[in-house]
Amino acid sequence: MxxxxxxxxxxxxxxxxxxxxxxxxxxxxxxxxxxxxxxxxxxxxxxxxxxxxxxxxxxxxxxxxxRRRAEATRSPLIDLVFHELESAWAMEVIRGVENVAREEGLSVVLSESAGRLTPGRTWADQVAARRPHGVVLVLSGLDESQRALLTSRSIPFVVMDPAGDPGDDVPSIGATNWQGGLAATRHLVELGHRRIGAISGPSRMMCSRARVDGYRAALETAGLPVDADLIKAGDFHHETGYRLGLELLRRPDRPTAVFAGNDLQALGLYEAARELGLRIPEDLSVVGFDDLPVARWVGPPLTTVRQPLMEMAEAAARLVLDLGRQEGASAATRVELATSLVVRSSTGVPGLPAV
Amino acid sequence: MxxxxxxxxxxxxxxxxxxxxxxxxxxxxxxxxxxxxxxxxxxxxxxxxxxxxxxxxxxxxxxxxxRRRAEATRSPLIDLVFHELESAWAMEVIRGVENVAREEGLSVVLSESAGRLTPGRTWADQVAARRPHGVVLVLSGLDESQRALLTSRSIPFVVMDPAGDPGDDVPSIGATNWQGGLAATRHLVELGHRRIGAISGPSRMMCSRARVDGYRAALETAGLPVDADLIKAGDFHHETGYRLGLELLRRPDRPTAVFAGNDLQALGLYEAARELGLRIPEDLSVVGFDDLPVARWVGPPLTTVRQPLMEMAEAAARLVLDLGRQEGASAATRVELATSLVVRSSTGVPGLPAV
CATH class of the missing domain: 1.10.260.40 (lambda repressor-like DNA-binding domains)
Known part of the structure; x- marks a missing residue:
């Protein structure tokens, strides 16, 4: 070096x-x-x-x-930065980036912005010093000075599943969150549900807003009212799914189905239903989002919107390496991979056994 | 640098x-x-x-x-190598190492030995080139030439949860696996179970052998026969828990309880029981091992042996950094952190509702 x-x-x-x-x-x-x-x-x-x-x-x-890009001055590393390293969700992303890194003979450097949505200044200095081939940021962003610092070193970066709006000139890989929220809710409407609740992720995250907007669009296009009392603001954690699930399910006019925002919140909702003696899907239909491995394993297996997390991470890693190979490339690239509804046993006709 | x-x-x-x-x-x-x-x-x-x-x-x-250790020649990195990056299990370990790295201003480099139990030669060269403060190997080992290569560069290494027998001179951090298998099985015996099956992990892994030996010891000390037909060799994956679970539960003399070896296999066993219409714990008691976050979330919540994975990873990272600070230190350090039984709702008296 x-x-x-x-x-x-x-x-x-x-x-x-x-x-x-x-x-x-x-x-x-x-x-x-x-x-x-x-x-x-x-x-x-x-x-x-x-x-x-x-x-x-x-x-x-x-x-x-x-700095002009010169392969010789780079370390065989790719940086992967998480907002928080917390669930099986992160594991899928790590595996995706690791797959590409292995193919390319690179190692993955992992960091966590520890709850803040932009990693610290020290982090950017460390990245500049180790000169990786590129940086993949997950549910995270960079402030102006961090972007300038990476840009001056010609270290390309890509945001996966942008939390905020990363700016038009930042390449990003996401999933069709709005479409996923729409498909989840339409499935419930088609089963005959009329009171459908929703637990969202954090409102500052774009993916979370898009899912709830898809939910609203499905209700509105079906001519159903959107009841603000049935939409709860969560944070993608299991505990919140449990707590907000109890709130929704203890209402005298409780919903017969809930779009849980992600799989972990859906599992929290399972726990709330169990505690209140409600059967899934006879008394309550539940749809998640992500399709983590655990979605297949829980009882009953969870109907959910599959987000191709590993493929998204692979695409982000490939894109950042491609950017590094093209001198001066700065084409704004935004890719959204398709989500798809996976129907399992947690959804059914209201008051009847599983579909 | x-x-x-x-x-x-x-x-x-x-x-x-x-x-x-x-x-x-x-x-x-x-x-x-x-x-x-x-x-x-x-x-x-x-x-x-x-x-x-x-x-x-x-x-x-x-x-x-x-090489004489000199802080100045090291990169602010710590290497973390997995046998396979596959489950929530790995996530807990990553979080532990990341916690220590953050405290010390280091970044974590992640690699996977991709199913082989020692990482490739190229990997060792890359590690030597990037000069990390140390290497934590998880369920993995190093061959002679890799050890020599790291030793000549004074890059310390620690094995967490050794797969094979790493040798007396390799520092390692593990958990009391034998004790955990004993506690899990004793709990089932005390509830009144007499036919208790076991699904092990891979027999080449020491942690897996130790758990099954603990299971055997519990049966023997209770004066119960050890029936080899009720012990199935698994691989710590969900699918195997499902498949071997079906084998055990389809027997005319099926066991009333199973020690599942780890949590993922326990979830596979849940699925097998569901498929055969057996209720947990009324018809079948299940004990896992690990206490992954998901153990609390499944229905019914899983009785399991808690292995303090994050703490083990933190201990491994601290040990490797300590070794790097002591000139010429090579004291063989082996630490086993305690496991503990966490009783939830998947175990009960045979034929009766949950304890």
């Missing part, structure tokens, strides 16, 4: 009107430091004074500096 | 009688190459002829060469 030489780099100076090219030496002159010092900053070396580092980073960003 | 200088290294020549010190220059002379070439091999650089590389590696191993 040799440090980048000046001739391996190129710079474009971006102003509102024009795009020019500047050298690393020019950045150094502007910053009042030597060219090797700018190199050290680019390589994430620790032996640079913090104030110098900040000044150089600002100039790199201001000038829209991009 | 600067390359190691010769003065940062030291060598001990091990013969059967004595321990001597040799320099990198002496290794180079023996190999008929320059000292920088030996450095390149140690640093995993690609620009060394394969035959030279092999010769140098052999000499490094022969002379028991150990």
């Amino acid at each position: 040799k440090p980048a030489k000046p001739e391996e780099t190129q710079t474009r100076v971006r102003t509102s009107q024009s795009t020019q090219t500047a050298t690393l030496a020019e950045i150094a002159r502007q910053a009042g430091v030597s060219a090797p010092t700018v190199s050290k900053v680019l390589n994430g070396r620790a032996d640079v004074a913090p104030t110098t580092r900040t000044r150089v980073e600002e100039l790199l960003r201001e000038y829209g500096y991009r | 600067k390359p190691a200088k010769p003065e940062e290294t030291q060598t001990r020549v091990r013969t059967s009688q004595s321990t001597q010190t040799a320099t990198l220059a002496e290794i180079a002379r023996q190999a008929g190459v320059s000292a920088p070439t030996v450095s390149k091999v140690l640093n995993g650089r690609a620009d060394v002829a394969p035959t030279t590389r092999t010769r140098v590696e052999e000499l490094l191993r022969e002379y028991g060469y150990r």
